[in-house]
Amino acid sequence: MQTTTRVAVIGGGVVGCSVLYHLTKLGWSDVLLLERSDLTSGSTWHAAGGFHTLNGDTNMAALQGYTIKLYRELEEITGMSCGLHHVGGVTLADNKDRFDMLVAERAKHRYMGLETEIITPEDIAKIAPITNTDGIIGGLYDPLDGHLDPSGTTHAYAKAARMGGATIETHVKVETTTQRPDGSWDVITNKGTIHAEHVVNAAGLWAREVGAMAGVYLPLHPMEHQYLVTEETPEIYERDEEHPHVMDPAGESYLRQEGRGLCIGFYEQPCRPWAVDGTPWDFGHELLPDDFDKIEDSIDFAFKRFPVLERAGVKSVIHGPFTFAPDGNPLVGPVPGLRNYWSACGVMAGFSQGGGVGLMLAQWMIEGETERDTFAMDVSRFGDWITPGYTRPKVIENYQRRFSVSYPNEELPAARPHRTTPMYDIFTKMGAVWGQQFGLEVANYFAQGDEPTFETPSFRRSDAFEATAREVTAVRSKAGINEVQNFGKFRISGAGARAWLDRIMAGRIPKAGRLSLTPMLSHKGRLIGDFTVSCTSEAEFYLTASYGSQSYHKRWFEQHAVDGVTVENISDALTGFQIAGPLSREILQACTRDDVTAMRFMDVRDMTVGQVACRVQRVSYTGDLGYEIYCNPMDQRQLWETLWAEGQPKGLTPFGMRAMMSLRLDKFFGSWLSEFSPDYTAAETGMDRFISFKKDVDFIGRTAAEAERETPPDRQLCAFEVDANDADVVAYEPVFIDGQVQGFCTSGGFAHHSAKSIALALIPREKVKEGLQVEIEILGEMRSAKLMTTPPFDADGARMRG
Ligand SMILES: Cc1cc2nc3c(=O)[nH]c(=O)nc-3n(C[C@H](O)[C@H](O)[C@H](O)COP(=O)(O)OP(=O)(O)OC[C@H]3O[C@@H](n4cnc5c(N)ncnc54)[C@H](O)[C@@H]3O)c2cc1C
Numbered sequence: 001m002q003t004t005t006r007v008a009v010i011g012g013g014v015v016g017c018s019v020l021y022h023l024t025k026l027g028w029s030d031v032l033l034l035e036r037s038d039l040t041s042g043s044t045w046h047a048a049g050g051f052h053t054l055n056g057d058t059n060m061a062a063l064q065g066y067t068i069k070l071y072r073e074l075e076e077i078t079g080m081s082c083g084l085h086h087v088g089g090v091t092l093a094d095n096k097d098r099f100d101m102l103v104a105e106r107a108k109h110r111y112m113g114l115e116t117e118i119i120t121p122e123d124i125a126k127i128a129p130i131t132n133t134d135g136i137i138g139g140l141y142d143p144l145d146g147h148l149d150p151s152g153t154t155h156a157y158a159k160a161a162r163m164g165g166a167t168i169e170t171h172v173k174v175e176t177t178t179q180r181p182d183g184s185w186d187v188i189t190n191k192g193t194i195h196a197e198h199v200v201n202a203a204g205l206w207a208r209e210v211g212a213m214a215g216v217y218l219p220l221h222p223m224e225h226q227y228l229v230t231e232e233t234p235e236i237y238e239r240d241e242e243h244p245h246v247m248d249p250a251g252e253s254y255l256r257q258e259g260r261g262l263c264i265g266f267y268e269q270p271c272r273p274w275a276v277d278g279t280p281w282d283f284g285h286e287l288l289p290d291d292f293d294k295i296e297d298s299i300d301f302a303f304k305r306f307p308v309l310e311r312a313g314v315k316s317v318i319h320g321p322f323t324f325a326p327d328g329n330p331l332v333g334p335v336p337g338l339r340n341y342w343s344a345c346g347v348m349a350g351f352s353q354g355g356g357v358g359l360m361l362a363q364w365m366i367e368g369e370t371e372r373d374t375f376a377m378d379v380s381r382f383g384d385w386i387t388p389g390y391t392r393p394k395v396i397e398n399y400q401r402r403f404s405v406s407y408p409n410e411e412l413p414a415a416r417p418h419r420t421t422p423m424y425d426i427f428t429k430m431g432a433v434w435g436q437q438f439g440l441e442v443a444n445y446f447a448q449g450d451e452p453t454f455e456t457p458s459f460r461r462s463d464a465f466e467a468t469a470r471e472v473t474a475v476r477s478k479a480g481i482n483e484v485q486n487f488g489k490f491r492i493s494g495a496g497a498r499a500w501l502d503r504i505m506a507g508r509i510p511k512a513g514r515l516s517l518t519p520m521l522s523h524k525g526r527l528i529g530d531f532t533v534s535c536t537s538e539a540e541f542y543l544t545a546s547y548g549s550q551s552y553h554k555r556w557f558e559q560h561a562v563d564g565v566t567v568e569n570i571s572d573a574l575t576g577f578q579i580a581g582p583l584s585r586e587i588l589q590a591c592t593r594d595d596v597t598a599m600r601f602m603d604v605r606d607m608t609v610g611q612v613a614c615r616v617q618r619v620s621y622t623g624d625l626g627y628e629i630y631c632n633p634m635d636q637r638q639l640w641e642t643l644w645a646e647g648q649p650k651g652l653t654p655f656g657m658r659a660m661m662s663l664r665l666d667k668f669f670g671s672w673l674s675e676f677s678p679d680y681t682a683a684e685t686g687m688d689r690f691i692s693f694k695k696d697v698d699f700i701g702r703t704a705a706e707a708e709r710e711t712p713p714d715r716q717l718c719a720f721e722v723d724a725n726d727a728d729v730v731a732y733e734p735v736f737i738d739g740q741v742q743g744f745c746t747s748g749g750f751a752h753h754s755a756k757s758i759a760l761a762l763i764p765r766e767k768v769k770e771g772l773q774v775e776i777e778i779l780g781e782m783r784s785a786k787l788m789t790t791p792p793f794d795a796d797g798a799r800m801r802g
Helices: 016-023 058-078 098-112 121-127 150-163 202-214 296-305 350-367 388-400 424-429 465-475 497-504 549-558 584-589 633-650 658-667 702-710
Strands: 004-010 031-035 090-094 117-119 139-141 167-170 173-179 186-188 190-199 221-231 244-248 253-258 263-265 316-326 329-336 341-347 432-439 440-446 479-483 487-493 515-521 527-537 540-546 566-569 576-578 604-609 610-617 628-630 653-654 715-722 734-737 740-751 754-765 773-778 781-788
Touching: 004 016, 004 173, 004 186, 004 465, 016 031, 016 150, 016 341, 016 350, 031 150, 031 190, 058 098, 058 350, 090 098, 090 121, 098 117, 098 139, 098 734, 098 740, 098 773, 117 121, 117 487, 121 139, 139 633, 150 167, 150 350, 173 202, 190 202, 190 329, 190 740, 202 316, 202 341, 221 633, 244 296, 253 296, 316 388, 329 350, 424 432, 424 440, 440 465, 440 479, 440 658, 465 576, 465 653, 465 658, 479 527, 479 658, 487 497, 487 549, 497 540, 515 702, 527 549, 527 604, 527 610, 540 549, 549 566, 576 584, 576 633, 576 754, 584 628, 584 633, 604 633, 610 633, 633 653, 658 754, 715 773, 734 754, 754 773
Parallel strands: 004 031, 004 190, 031 167, 090 244, 190 341, 479 653
Antiparallel strands: 090 139, 117 139, 173 186, 186 190, 221 263, 221 316, 244 253, 253 263, 329 341, 432 440, 479 576, 487 540, 487 566, 515 527, 527 540, 576 628, 604 610, 610 628, 715 754, 715 781, 734 740, 734 773, 740 754, 773 781
16 A cells, blocks of 8 residues: 555545545546545445435535536546436425525526526426325426436546546555644554545544544534335336436425335434444444334325325335534535645535535645635534534434525524623523524524514515614614624734735735724635724734634634734634714713724724723724724623613614614625625625735735736626515525626615615626616516615715714
């Protein structure tokens, strides 16, 4: 066995083999896969082999589309068969909300170029005749749905990788991994040690154990899963063509033809986590014992939906484990805190997602970044606060909700509250309706009187609408207060801090006492952060940005670490409040002996507020006059007492994230991962106005940003006033110009202050002209929309800067 390699991929399931193939495809041939048994010896061999494009996250859906199209390529390269059955599939909707969800998915697919179709119950009865369509109101047909041979496909990946120069060693078990001081790895196996520049953990069912060998906890958990294969069924074998897949979310089942019979699998409610304390090393090609009790209700439901099943005997039962992350998406990318250690695990749908996972990881390793925003599957989306105790209930919740309708305003309940600030009980008593970000409770809005303290999930305007309107009015007319716990925060210190920031950030780095806004660009000029930088002295700077992306940003900072600069993630070491609105200055002034009136827009000052030491920044995402007041979490309640005592008599009102996201629309402010994400560049989104081309620094992404200045990108972010009814834009709705899909929405909502439904959208640059009228498809209805060129609130910034 060879003793050195550029990359050691641990695990020969479908994911490890896909990673190996994509590494060779992108140009690295000195790559080695280690498999403790034979290929497919984890979840892979017993998969049902189904594939589909449907995924709530648009980028994941696109990668699933890539995966499905890849199989033909594999067959051509290798001459092997993946056993493809491109039979198409229909997802049923038995209620209005589910139908709304499918219609919204169809709309997204339009600009993604996926040819899905909304079909009627009559169409369903025609194409999938074994379906009892009673109670069905429609369905989403996807011609790309199908199934394949899991083992044949994995071996095809393996052969294609070998053809590209890769080596595969089976019956080699990795026993531990240790890092050398230069960042490379010793991979110690039962057959000797391999020195590898990079390690990829693609160990599937054993990914937790393999992660622990490097000292990391990867948040995933195996779940038991069962599907049945029936005896031959005349309704199936007498057909001229193969029966399509039918996903029946109401029955939590997926069904397809298997040979001359059927195969049906269930995501049952009484589901069971498997191997809670670790996956046994001697588990391999065995199955779990049949368990009909667990799926009894599901089977009863399936008999009604597909009556033919009641007559068809069961030929075999497949009951095996596979892994999930807390949100059901894979865990991919560089593991935060480790050099040259990559994750490719937690892939619960290896045959829908494995190709995309392999491609993204290979791009990341070889090119330094991926071609699209991979945050939905980035291993950094969970912080170091995550534990097995949190992961397990979340994974169970995810399994149970596999076929549930997912709503844009939905907050999932499992494992909550997990992290809270000192304000949690105070705000709860005041009616806070909580959401969560990155494990942390964040107030969405405050219910009053008899209003429910639970927001009903909906695709349309929800019962948060009135409360949000109230809070927006309070901010714009008097003042509002909310917490700043959900900003990611970093302290950058040391003699080289300014020089380092100048290189990392594309924008201007402020002088002492001042703030600036700056994009952070990748080497290819993609947006990887939008930061507020505050300078408290030449050797000390503070950054604020997205709370949920703090590990993502920290990983980038660590990858670009230099001597003499200390970067600390202080996201949870600093909290406090934001107060915003016309009376905010007066309220803050009443709480301090420092001169608040002397603070200009974008000033930062240390001051004592009441009895608490604070750092105050004059800036507000509400677009109004406002202040962010940061303090030690131990002091937060005391700070609250002061601000509330002074503010409440003047009309200070708590407001939540729903109001914040409405207020920002009045000013066309974009938000992180909606308008600003690695899918877009600075010039596409208008963030280029914050780039400092004047600074004499070769900041990361400069060449790409300069190229965009020379040749502006084809698309441009714009705001539209939408003639909406009871539903506003959420994200990814198609924009029709002259009857053709020519753009898509990045986010939107109802701007309560200006009483307008506003959408932000990317459209072709040459179409951006005063008076442009477009149509936006919202829940299947074409809504007319008009280009807005001036923000409806404080267009000249007089209030914000005044
Ligand atoms: C009943 C059932 C039905 C399913 N149906 C579908 C379906 O229809 N469609 C779909 O897309 N997905 C389906 N899945 C899920 C699918 O099986 C998984 O998504 C996929 O197999 C995950 O592949 P993997 O490569 O990540 O992990 P695994 O298949 O678990 O592979 C990991 C590999 O790593 C090896 N390994 C682990 N540790 C070491 C070590 N220390 N040294 C060397 N090698 C090691 C293991 O031996 C194993 O071969 C199903 C799963 C089950 C259980």
